[in-house]
Amino acid sequence: MPLPWPQFWQHIRVEDRPALSDVLTELLAHGALLGDAGRDHELYLVAREYQREIGEYLAPLHLELVPDPDRPIFQLRPVPGDCGLMARFNKAETLLVLTLWRVYHDARMERTVETVVVSANDIWQRLKLYFEQVDLPTASQLRDMLGKLRNRRLVRVQWDEDPSRFGESQVEILPTLARVIPFENASAWEQQAELYRQPAAETQEEAP
Numbered sequence: 001m002p003l004p005w006p007q008f009w010q011h012i013r014v015e016d017r018p019a020l021s022d023v024l025t026e027l028l029a030h031g032a033l034l035g036d037a038g039r040d041h042e043l044y045l046v047a048r049e050y051q052r053e054i055g056e057y058l059a060p061l062h063l064e065l066v067p068d069p070d071r072p073i074f075q076l077r078p079v080p081g082d083c084g085l086m087a088r089f090n091k092a093e094t095l096l097v098l099t100l101w102r103v104y105h106d107a108r109m110e111r112t113v114e115t116v117v118v119s120a121n122d123i124w125q126r127l128k129l130y131f132e133q134v135d136l137p138t139a140s141q142l143r144d145m146l147g148k149l150r151n152r153r154l155v156r157v158q159w160d161e162d163p164s165r166f167g168e169s170q171v172e173i174l175p176t177l178a179r180v181i182p183f184e185n186a187s188a189w190e191q192q193a194e195l196y197r198q199p200a201a202e203t204q205e206e207a208p
Contacts, residue, residue: 012050016049020050027058028076032154034073035074044073048074051065062079064079071114073174091196092145094196095130096137097177099131103118103126106186117173120139120146120167124136124142131197139166149177154173156174
Protein backbone atom coordinates (compact mmCIF):
# COMPACT_ATOMS: atom_id res chain seq x y z
CA MET A 1 0.00 0.00 0.00
CA PRO A 2 1.60 3.31 -1.06
CA LEU A 3 2.19 5.91 1.62
CA PRO A 4 0.42 9.27 1.28
CA TRP A 5 2.21 12.03 -0.62
CA PRO A 6 3.61 14.64 1.83
CA GLN A 7 1.48 17.70 2.40
CA PHE A 8 4.40 20.10 1.93
CA TRP A 9 4.86 18.83 -1.66
CA GLN A 10 1.29 19.08 -2.83
CA HIS A 11 2.34 21.60 -5.48
CA ILE A 12 4.42 18.99 -7.32
CA ARG A 13 2.64 17.71 -10.40
CA VAL A 14 1.17 14.24 -9.99
CA GLU A 15 2.92 12.96 -13.12
CA ASP A 16 6.32 14.03 -11.69
CA ARG A 17 5.92 12.38 -8.30
CA PRO A 18 7.10 8.83 -9.18
CA ALA A 19 10.22 10.25 -10.85
CA LEU A 20 10.93 12.52 -7.89
CA SER A 21 10.69 9.51 -5.58
CA ASP A 22 13.20 7.71 -7.82
CA VAL A 23 15.51 10.74 -7.72
CA LEU A 24 15.58 10.70 -3.91
CA THR A 25 16.11 6.94 -3.87
CA GLU A 26 19.06 7.25 -6.26
CA LEU A 27 20.64 10.09 -4.30
CA LEU A 28 20.28 8.47 -0.89
CA ALA A 29 21.33 5.01 -2.10
CA HIS A 30 24.35 6.04 -4.18
CA GLY A 31 25.22 9.61 -3.22
CA ALA A 32 24.86 10.93 -6.77
CA LEU A 33 22.57 11.00 -9.78
CA LEU A 34 24.30 10.56 -13.16
CA GLY A 35 21.94 11.85 -15.84
CA ASP A 36 23.82 10.92 -19.00
CA ALA A 37 21.20 8.97 -20.91
CA GLY A 38 17.94 7.05 -20.85
CA ARG A 39 15.90 6.91 -17.66
CA ASP A 40 18.74 8.52 -15.69
CA HIS A 41 18.55 11.60 -17.93
CA GLU A 42 14.80 11.82 -17.36
CA LEU A 43 15.40 11.73 -13.61
CA TYR A 44 18.08 14.39 -13.94
CA LEU A 45 15.64 16.71 -15.69
CA VAL A 46 13.10 16.22 -12.90
CA ALA A 47 15.80 16.84 -10.27
CA ARG A 48 16.83 20.02 -12.05
CA GLU A 49 13.24 21.27 -12.09
CA TYR A 50 12.75 20.54 -8.39
CA GLN A 51 16.27 21.31 -7.21
CA ARG A 52 15.07 23.72 -4.52
CA GLU A 53 12.56 21.25 -3.11
CA ILE A 54 15.09 18.40 -3.06
CA GLY A 55 17.71 20.60 -1.40
CA GLU A 56 15.30 21.66 1.32
CA TYR A 57 14.19 18.05 1.86
CA LEU A 58 17.80 16.88 2.36
CA ALA A 59 18.92 19.81 4.53
CA PRO A 60 17.67 18.31 7.86
CA LEU A 61 19.89 15.30 7.11
CA HIS A 62 22.84 17.70 6.79
CA LEU A 63 23.22 16.80 3.13
CA GLU A 64 23.85 19.46 0.50
CA LEU A 65 22.63 18.94 -3.07
CA VAL A 66 25.42 19.98 -5.43
CA PRO A 67 24.91 20.30 -9.22
CA ASP A 68 27.86 19.76 -11.54
CA PRO A 69 28.49 22.87 -13.68
CA ASP A 70 29.74 20.88 -16.67
CA ARG A 71 27.93 17.54 -16.68
CA PRO A 72 24.38 16.31 -15.92
CA ILE A 73 25.20 15.24 -12.36
CA PHE A 74 23.68 15.94 -8.97
CA GLN A 75 25.69 14.88 -5.93
CA LEU A 76 25.11 14.81 -2.20
CA ARG A 77 27.79 16.47 -0.10
CA PRO A 78 27.62 15.62 3.62
CA VAL A 79 28.31 18.40 6.09
CA PRO A 80 31.37 17.22 8.06
CA GLY A 81 30.71 16.74 11.75
CA ASP A 82 26.95 16.96 11.35
CA CYS A 83 25.89 14.34 8.84
CA GLY A 84 25.48 10.82 10.19
CA LEU A 85 25.23 9.30 6.72
CA MET A 86 28.82 9.89 5.58
CA ALA A 87 30.49 7.01 3.76
CA ARG A 88 33.35 5.37 5.59
CA PHE A 89 36.43 4.00 3.81
CA ASN A 90 38.93 1.56 5.30
CA LYS A 91 42.64 2.19 4.78
CA ALA A 92 42.91 0.25 1.50
CA GLU A 93 39.87 2.04 0.08
CA THR A 94 41.25 5.39 1.21
CA LEU A 95 44.51 4.73 -0.63
CA LEU A 96 42.56 3.86 -3.77
CA VAL A 97 40.44 7.01 -3.53
CA LEU A 98 43.55 9.12 -2.97
CA THR A 99 45.19 7.53 -6.00
CA LEU A 100 42.16 8.09 -8.22
CA TRP A 101 41.94 11.72 -7.08
CA ARG A 102 45.56 12.31 -8.08
CA VAL A 103 45.14 10.59 -11.45
CA TYR A 104 42.04 12.70 -12.14
CA HIS A 105 43.73 15.90 -10.99
CA ASP A 106 46.87 15.33 -13.09
CA ALA A 107 44.85 14.50 -16.20
CA ARG A 108 42.75 17.64 -15.85
CA MET A 109 45.83 19.78 -15.25
CA GLU A 110 47.65 18.41 -18.30
CA ARG A 111 44.80 18.89 -20.72
CA THR A 112 41.15 19.81 -20.92
CA VAL A 113 39.28 16.53 -20.91
CA GLU A 114 35.65 15.58 -20.51
CA THR A 115 36.44 12.16 -19.11
CA VAL A 116 39.43 10.53 -17.41
CA VAL A 117 39.71 6.83 -18.25
CA VAL A 118 42.48 4.50 -17.10
CA SER A 119 42.95 0.75 -16.89
CA ALA A 120 42.92 -1.28 -13.69
CA ASN A 121 46.62 -1.98 -14.33
CA ASP A 122 47.30 1.77 -14.53
CA ILE A 123 45.60 2.26 -11.17
CA TRP A 124 47.64 -0.53 -9.57
CA GLN A 125 50.86 0.96 -10.92
CA ARG A 126 49.92 4.40 -9.57
CA LEU A 127 49.15 2.86 -6.17
CA LYS A 128 52.61 1.30 -6.25
CA LEU A 129 54.17 4.65 -7.20
CA TYR A 130 52.39 6.74 -4.57
CA PHE A 131 52.40 4.22 -1.70
CA GLU A 132 55.36 1.93 -2.42
CA GLN A 133 55.94 1.01 1.23
CA VAL A 134 52.31 0.06 1.88
CA ASP A 135 50.65 -3.30 1.23
CA LEU A 136 49.14 -3.20 -2.23
CA PRO A 137 45.78 -4.82 -3.06
CA THR A 138 45.51 -8.06 -4.94
CA ALA A 139 43.52 -8.14 -8.17
CA SER A 140 40.43 -9.49 -6.40
CA GLN A 141 40.67 -6.84 -3.67
CA LEU A 142 41.04 -4.08 -6.25
CA ARG A 143 38.00 -5.40 -8.12
CA ASP A 144 35.92 -5.38 -4.94
CA MET A 145 36.98 -1.84 -4.05
CA LEU A 146 36.28 -0.53 -7.54
CA GLY A 147 32.87 -2.17 -7.33
CA LYS A 148 32.16 -0.30 -4.10
CA LEU A 149 33.24 3.00 -5.62
CA ARG A 150 31.08 2.31 -8.66
CA ASN A 151 28.11 1.74 -6.37
CA ARG A 152 28.81 5.14 -4.79
CA ARG A 153 28.83 6.70 -8.29
CA LEU A 154 32.49 7.72 -7.98
CA VAL A 155 33.68 5.69 -10.98
CA ARG A 156 32.31 3.81 -13.94
CA VAL A 157 33.88 0.44 -14.74
CA GLN A 158 33.90 -1.53 -17.97
CA TRP A 159 35.01 -4.97 -16.82
CA ASP A 160 37.02 -7.03 -19.30
CA GLU A 161 34.96 -10.08 -20.28
CA ASP A 162 37.97 -12.35 -19.67
CA PRO A 163 38.49 -12.58 -15.87
CA SER A 164 42.17 -13.32 -16.43
CA ARG A 165 42.52 -9.91 -18.11
CA PHE A 166 41.04 -7.91 -15.28
CA GLY A 167 43.94 -5.47 -15.50
CA GLU A 168 42.68 -4.28 -18.89
CA SER A 169 39.30 -3.28 -17.45
CA GLN A 170 38.57 0.40 -18.10
CA VAL A 171 37.81 2.74 -15.21
CA GLU A 172 36.29 6.18 -15.77
CA ILE A 173 36.99 8.50 -12.83
CA LEU A 174 33.93 10.68 -12.34
CA PRO A 175 34.05 14.30 -11.11
CA THR A 176 31.97 13.19 -8.13
CA LEU A 177 35.11 11.64 -6.63
CA ALA A 178 36.94 14.97 -6.50
CA ARG A 179 34.14 16.35 -4.30
CA VAL A 180 34.29 13.45 -1.86
CA ILE A 181 37.84 14.50 -0.96
CA PRO A 182 37.98 18.13 -2.11
CA PHE A 183 41.70 18.93 -1.90
CA GLU A 184 42.53 22.49 -2.90
CA ASN A 185 45.60 21.41 -4.86
CA ALA A 186 48.24 18.69 -5.25
CA SER A 187 50.17 20.00 -2.23
CA ALA A 188 47.16 19.46 0.01
CA TRP A 189 46.80 15.97 -1.46
CA GLU A 190 50.49 15.28 -0.75
CA GLN A 191 50.10 16.20 2.91
CA GLN A 192 47.20 13.78 3.31
CA ALA A 193 48.89 11.00 1.33
CA GLU A 194 51.99 11.25 3.50
CA LEU A 195 49.95 10.13 6.50
CA TYR A 196 49.48 6.72 4.85
CA ARG A 197 53.04 6.19 3.63
CA GLN A 198 54.11 3.97 6.49
CA PRO A 199 56.07 0.76 5.85
CA ALA A 200 54.18 -2.48 6.41
CA ALA A 201 55.56 -5.64 7.96
CA GLU A 202 54.86 -7.59 4.80
CA THR A 203 54.07 -6.64 1.24
CA GLN A 204 51.90 -8.30 -1.34
CA GLU A 205 52.33 -7.14 -4.91
CA GLU A 206 50.11 -9.10 -7.22
CA ALA A 207 49.50 -7.02 -10.31
CA PRO A 208 46.02 -7.15 -11.77
